[in-house]
Amino acid sequence: MRTPLVALLLAASVAALPGCKSEGRPPGSAAPPRPQLLADIPRLDRSILTDTTGAEDAERATYVVQVPLDSVARFYRAQLAQLGWRIVGDMGDSAQVSLYATKGGPALWVQVRALGNLATEYTLIAGGGEVGRPAPAPGR
Secondary structure (H helix, E strand, O other), X not given: XXXXXXXXXXXXXXXXXXXXXXXXXXXXXXXXXXXXXXXXXXXXXXXXXXXXXXXXXXXXEEEEEOOOHHHHHHHHHHHHHHOOOEEEEEEEXXXXXXXXXXXXXXXXXXXXXXXXXXXXXXXXXXXXXXXXXXXXXXXX
């Protein structure tokens, strides 16, 4: 009974591969370089990168660190202010915090989530705006 299920899953996986190719590029060509929108955003020491993705105008990186959630949130509030970011949204509770900041270009979101045992996951997301044009106010 288990063998037919494995064979079916394998066949479905192979059949799905053609859908994974990138449209608009010749097969085997490299993806265009992503913008480095997060290059100037600091990370906490000993953070482990767990996921990253991006597009032409956006970049996202997720990290895990053995630091309590409130310390991670406090770090980003202080660092962003020092770097000239204006925090226009700051909400959360004991399990998660979301910061939304602007600095005359693409917006920045910092999402912080407690994982337990003093571990915290934080995601940095930049993009969605044009350089020199401020992001819209929250709720618009």
